[in-house]
Amino acid sequence: MDFENLFDKFYKEANSRSEIKKSRFKGESSIVVGAESRDSYELVLQGPQSEFILQEVIRKQFGKSGYNSTPIGTHPDFIHLESSDELVKQYSCTMFVDIKGSTRLSLLYDLEQVFLFKNAVIQTCVEVVRAFDGCVHRLMGDAVMSFFGSKEKSKEDAIADAVNCAATLRVILEKSIKPWMSANQFDDKDFGFRVGLDFGNDDQVLWGNFGYSTVAEVSATGLPIDMASKLQGLASKNQTMLGQGLLEHIEWPDYYSKEKEQVRKNEDGTEFTVKVPYVKPNITCSEGKPINYRMKEFDFKKFMEVSALPDKVRSEINNNIRLNPAIRFDCYVIDDDGRKKYISASRYLEKDLSLVFEVSANKNSRLLFPLQVKFTKTNHGQFVPDNKSGIPLPSKPYTLSKKSSNQFSQGNSPYSTVSHLESTSYRGLHTMKCEVKDKNGNTVFTDWIGVMIK
Incomplete structure (x- = not known):
C-alpha cells in the first residue's frame, strides 16, 4: 500500500472527474438529459476504478472483498423507514470526523483551489469510511458523520471497523495528505482531523424518520450518538476520542488508550496539567447527578503494534516494531x-x-x-x-x-x-x-x- 502517493493519486482522479463534468456540460446545450441518465452517464465516464481507488487498496489490506457502494444518507437497514412513522431500535457505532484548520485556507488561496483540495479530503474521508463498511450519513461543512454496523454484522466487528477506520484516516493524513500539502505549497500548520467514536447498544439507539414530507431524513438518536459528536469536539488535533459505550462493550484495553490531558494556568501564569476523564460538560441524569460519562484518547502510536496497516508505515510510526x-x-x-x-x-x-x-x-x-x-x-x-x-x-x-x-x-x-x-x-x-x-x-x-x- 503506497500511502505516500495515495492522496496525490486520489486528488488527480477527483480533478479529472471535475474536468470531465465541465467538458460534458459545455456540450449539453442542445441535449435534454434526465437526472437519472446524467448520473449513469457520469458513472460510465469516471469508471468504478476511480471512485473506489482508496477502497481497493484498503479493503485488500484488511481482508475485505468487493466494494462498498452505499450512497450517502439513509442507512441501508432503514430504507423502509422513509415516509414512515415506524421506529426501530438497533445498535450503532457512530463516528464524527471534523477537518480542522481548513477554514483558514480560504484566506490564503484561490477559492477554486481550496474547493478542489477540500473536496478531495472529504472524498478521502468518505471512501475510507466506506472501505471499512461504514455508512456515510451526512456531510456537515468540513465534517463527516458516519454509522458503522448493520443487522448482518456483529457489534464487535462494527467497532473494530470504526477503530481501524480512525487509525487509517490518521495514517493517510500524516503520510499522504500533509506531505501533499507541503509539496504543493499549501499551509499545513493547523490542518488535521479530529475524530469522535462511541457505541450504543440496541436499547440505546432509536432509528426513525425525522422531519416531514420532502424535508426529512432517517437518522438515529440516543445518548451514544450525541456523545460521539461531543467526543469529536473534545478531541485534540489529529486525535480520536473513544466513548464509554465503546470502551465497555469490547473491553478496550487501557494500554491502547489514555486519559485526555488539559493544560491550565495558575494565577501566576505557570502551567499545569490535569486529567479529563469525563465528557464535558458533565450532564446530569433525572436525579440531578452528573453521569460521569467516561472517555479515553485513542493511543494511535501503540495501536500501530497490532494494526493491519502496512508494516513499513507501522514501523515508521512506532519504532518498537x-x-x-x-x-x-x-x-x-x-x-x-x-x-x-x-x-x-x-x-x-x-x-x-x-x-x-x-x-x-x-x-x-x-x-x-x-x-x-x-x-x-x-x-x-x-x-x-x-x-x-x-x-x-x-x-x-x-x-x-x-x-x-x-x-x-x-x-x-x-x-x-x-x-x-x-x-x-x-x-x-x-x-x-x-x-x-x-x-x-x-x-x-x-x-x-x-x-x-x-
Whole structure:
C-alpha cells in the first residue's frame, strides 16, 4: 500500500472527474438529459476504478472483498423507514470526523483551489469510511458523520471497523495528505482531523424518520450518538476520542488508550496539567447527578503494534516494531476445514477456536542461524483470570535452524518455521509478541499480532 502517493493519486482522479463534468456540460446545450441518465452517464465516464481507488487498496489490506457502494444518507437497514412513522431500535457505532484548520485556507488561496483540495479530503474521508463498511450519513461543512454496523454484522466487528477506520484516516493524513500539502505549497500548520467514536447498544439507539414530507431524513438518536459528536469536539488535533459505550462493550484495553490531558494556568501564569476523564460538560441524569460519562484518547502510536496497516508505515510510526524482510510472522485459525490466515486486529473471533502463531525465516538470507524465538502473550480485560490482565506471559523458547520445518510445510521449503499454539479464551483485544534473535543474541525482528475475541 503506497500511502505516500495515495492522496496525490486520489486528488488527480477527483480533478479529472471535475474536468470531465465541465467538458460534458459545455456540450449539453442542445441535449435534454434526465437526472437519472446524467448520473449513469457520469458513472460510465469516471469508471468504478476511480471512485473506489482508496477502497481497493484498503479493503485488500484488511481482508475485505468487493466494494462498498452505499450512497450517502439513509442507512441501508432503514430504507423502509422513509415516509414512515415506524421506529426501530438497533445498535450503532457512530463516528464524527471534523477537518480542522481548513477554514483558514480560504484566506490564503484561490477559492477554486481550496474547493478542489477540500473536496478531495472529504472524498478521502468518505471512501475510507466506506472501505471499512461504514455508512456515510451526512456531510456537515468540513465534517463527516458516519454509522458503522448493520443487522448482518456483529457489534464487535462494527467497532473494530470504526477503530481501524480512525487509525487509517490518521495514517493517510500524516503520510499522504500533509506531505501533499507541503509539496504543493499549501499551509499545513493547523490542518488535521479530529475524530469522535462511541457505541450504543440496541436499547440505546432509536432509528426513525425525522422531519416531514420532502424535508426529512432517517437518522438515529440516543445518548451514544450525541456523545460521539461531543467526543469529536473534545478531541485534540489529529486525535480520536473513544466513548464509554465503546470502551465497555469490547473491553478496550487501557494500554491502547489514555486519559485526555488539559493544560491550565495558575494565577501566576505557570502551567499545569490535569486529567479529563469525563465528557464535558458533565450532564446530569433525572436525579440531578452528573453521569460521569467516561472517555479515553485513542493511543494511535501503540495501536500501530497490532494494526493491519502496512508494516513499513507501522514501523515508521512506532519504532518498537523491528521488521526484517527475511522473517514472516502470521496467525492462523485452525478448524475442521484446515487453517485460514487471521489478519491482525481486523475482526472478532468466536471463543474456543484454535490458533497457531507461525514464524518463518528465509534459510537463504544473511540471517545468522540458529535463531532464538520468543512468543509473549498479553491478555487484557476483566475476564482474564488470576489478575493476569495486562501481564506479559512469555512462552518456552523456540529455535529456528536451517533444518527446521513444521507440520504445514511441504517439500523443500526455503523457509525455516516454528509454530506456537494458543486458543481464543477471553473477550477483548489480546496480543502476541514475537521476538527473534540471531546466534549472537542480536534482536533481528520484533512484531505483534492482535487477536480480537467476542
